Amino acid sequence: MSSLEELEDESGDEVETMTAAEVLSKLEEAWLNEKFAEDLLEAKTDLVECMMEQISEMEDNIHRAKKGDFKVSIHRLEIDRIRYVLSSYLRSRLTKIEKFATHLLEEEKLRKDDEPSKLSPEEFTFAKDYDKLLESHLRNLALRHMPAHIQTLDPKQTAVRPNLDKYVFLRVNEDTEGVLVEEETLDTGEEIVDMKKGDQHIMRYRPVAPLVASGAVSLI
Amino acid sequence: MLAEKALDLIRELERSVGGSLPPYNEDRVRQVLEEMRVLCEQNQKDVSATVAGESGLFSGVQVRHAALERNKRCLLAYLYNRIEQIKKMRWEFGSVLPTEVKYNLCEQEVQWFGRYNKLLANYMRSIGGCGGLDLTQDMKPPKTLYVEVRCLVDHGEFETQDGNVIVLKKNSQHFLLRSECEHLIRQGILEHIVH
Numbered sequence: 421m422s423s424l425e426e427l428e429d430e431s432g433d434e435v436e437t438m439t440a441a442e443v444l445s446k447l448e449e450a451w452l453n454e455k456f457a458e459d460l461l462e463a464k465t466d467l468v469e470c471m472m473e474q475i476s477e478m479e480d481n482i483h484r485a486k487k488g489d490f491k492v493s494i495h496r497l498e499i500d501r502i503r504y505v506l507s508s509y510l511r512s513r514l515t516k517i518e519k520f521a522t523h524l525l526e527e528e529k530l531r532k533d534d535e536p537s538k539l540s541p542e543e544f545t546f547a548k549d550y551d552k553l554l555e556s557h558l559r560n561l562a563l564r565h566m567p568a569h570i571q572t573l574d575p576k577q578t579a580v581r582p583n584l585d586k587y588v589f590l591r592v593n594e595d596t597e598g599v600l601v602e603e604e605t606l607d608t609g610e611e612i613v614d615m616k617k618g619d620q621h622i623m624r625y626r627p628v629a630p631l632v633a634s635g636a637v638s639l640i
Numbered sequence: 641m642l643a644e645k646a647l648d649l650i651r652e653l654e655r656s657v658g659g660s661l662p663p664y665n666e667d668r669v670r671q672v673l674e675e676m677r678v679l680c681e682q683n684q685k686d687v688s689a690t691v692a693g694e695s696g697l698f699s700g701v702q703v704r705h706a707a708l709e710r711n712k713r714c715l716l717a718y719l720y721n722r723i724e725q726i727k728k729m730r731w732e733f734g735s736v737l738p739t740e741v742k743y744n745l746c747e748q749e750v751q752w753f754g755r756y757n758k759l760l761a762n763y764m765r766s767i768g769g770c771g772g773l774d775l776t777q778d779m780k781p782p783k784t785l786y787v788e789v790r791c792l793v794d795h796g797e798f799e800t801q802d803g804n805v806i807v808l809k810k811n812s813q814h815f816l817l818r819s820e821c822e823h824l825i826r827q828g829i830l831e832h833i834v835h
Contacts, residue, residue, distance in 0.1 A: 436733035472773065493785055496819070500782040500819060507778045510767065514775065518727070542766040549759050557723065557752050562715045565673045570712055 443470050444502065449638050451509040456589070456639035457632060458625050459582035460516045461525060463540040471506055475499055517543055521551040522579035584626040592619045594636045601627050642679075646672045646714030648651045653721055661725045664746035669715065676711050703759035726753055730760070731776055732826060777822055787818045789830040798824075 438446075450464045478499055485492050517539070524539065524547055531537060539547060555573065562572045573632060592615040595608045602611035603625055615621070615637070649668055656662045683704045686697040726749060729741060735757050742750060767773045795808035800820060808814070808824075813833070824830045 444809060468767065471739065478749070479822060497785045499784065500778070500785065503773075504778040506693070506780055507775045510773070511775050514763075542763055545766075546763040550756075553752065553755055553787065554720075556747060558716055558719055561719055561746075561748055562673070562712075566676055566712060567708070569680075570708055573716075 436605060438470075440474055443467060443474070443503075447471055447509065448505060449635075451505050451512075453639050454509055454512050454516075457629075458584055458586045458588075459629075460513065460520065460538050462536060462538050462633060463513070463543060465540045468506065468510070471502060475502060475506075512522055513543065514546070516582075517547050518550055519580055520582055521547045521554070522575050523581050524574065525551055526579070529608045584629065585624050587622055588625045588628070589640050590621050590623070590628060590632075591640050592617055592621070592637050596636050597633060599631070642675075642703075643710040643714065645675060646711045646718075648713055649718045653718060660724065661729075661741065662742050663744040664722070664749060666746060669718075672715055676708055679708050681709075683708075721756055722749065723752065727756065730756060731779075734776065734823060734827065735761075777819065777824070781817060781820070785818060786815050787821070788833045788835075789814055789816055789821055790833055791827065791829070792831050793829055795824070795829050 447464070447467045450461070450467060454461055478495060482492055482495055482499075485495075528537065528539065528544065528547075537544070558573065559571075563573065595617050596615045599613050599615060600610060601613050613621070613623075620640070628637055632639060645668060649665060649672070652662055652665060652668075683701050686701050690697050690701075717776055724820050726745070729737065731754065733741075737745075737750075737753065742759075745753070764773060790813045791808045794810045797805050798808050799805050801817065806814060808829070814830075821830055825832055
């Protein structure tokens with residue numbers, strides 16, 4: 421991986437010192453989490469941008485390399501793989517954004533200024549326009565022709581929301597103690613689990629959602 | 641029965657096989673809307689009669705209102721699920737729809753498709769700051785750099801990235817960069833040969 425190592429040096433002058441391989445593994449983790457999580461996770465914009473730069477630099481390197489060099493095809497395959505992970509990651513985000521557009525925009529409205537947004541600026545624009553597009557379509561074709569008092573579209577009823585109670589597989593990256601899995605109810609007591617590094621669990625998504633966001637567990 | 645026609649619309653979508661989209665049933669949609677109008681009128685009549693002092697009409701009003709809500713829900717579900725299908729086709733066929741598919745859409749849906757296209761293109765161009773990323777490529781994890789493909793139709797000339805021009809003739813076989821011919825494979829022009 422000579423060119424990858426070269427790239428590491430070049431990217432060293434950025435604010436965060438991360439090697440290309442680290443960025444890739446971070447991106448892969450984000451990709452898997454995004455794939456298996458039911459709701460939208462925080463956007464990893466800097467990872468995406470960094471990886472895009474890497475790709476174009478690697479492509480430049482390849483162009484400079486001798487034609488017919490055996491290393492070229494290996495590097496090219498590597499680029500293809502990275503690009504697949506990248507597109508697949510953004511694709512699964514986009515699918516969720518389309519599905520939960522109304523819900524996400526509501527969340528965005530309620531968000532306080534100091535909380536980070538789940539959507540990147542580009543994704544936010546997309547969500548907004550998409551939501552508008554869908555609503556105007558439904559209005560033009562059906563709602564407009566309905567009796568006046570039921571023409572409204574109530575987001576409380578119609579917005580698609582993620583099912584946070586879905587079960588997910590997860591692997592623990594950091595020791596975490598006292599995760600409240602089940603709230604106390606009338607019949608049963610509360611259920612608390614201590615997670616050790618390397619453990620694998622199947623549980624509802626809701627209680628572990630903050631841990632996924634902080635990186636203490638990853639979904640598999 | 642009330643709201644039967646709206647349910648038919650849903651059934652029609654459900655029965656369409658293998659992701660194909662049945663024609664937009666404009667007549668049926670209009671009938672449903674007409675039924676809603678009639679229901680609403682009857683309700684208004686009964687309500688004003690109740691206000692005028694008549695009793696015993698209330699359960700009728702409630703049934704009609706439930707039917708109205710159901711009709712609305714079915715209609716919206718019909719439209720929404722069609723949109724989902726149309727979106728899926730955007731990812732499969734690219735930005736130009738095959739004519740036989742287009743034939744099954746109503747005019748607004750064609751317009752919607754165009755706008756969605758634009759939206760998607762804008763988003764993809766804005767990714768990562770420089771030049772963007774075509775998300776409709778790389779749909780499957782890459783295994784090899786080159787793939788062997790066979791032409792299924794006469795497609796004409798095709799220029800590869802390194803500047804060579806090859807002629808894609810029916811039944812001819814080629815060894816191409818996977819990233820270049822992925823779109824053509826999905827459009828059914830090429831076939832990936834798996835040994």
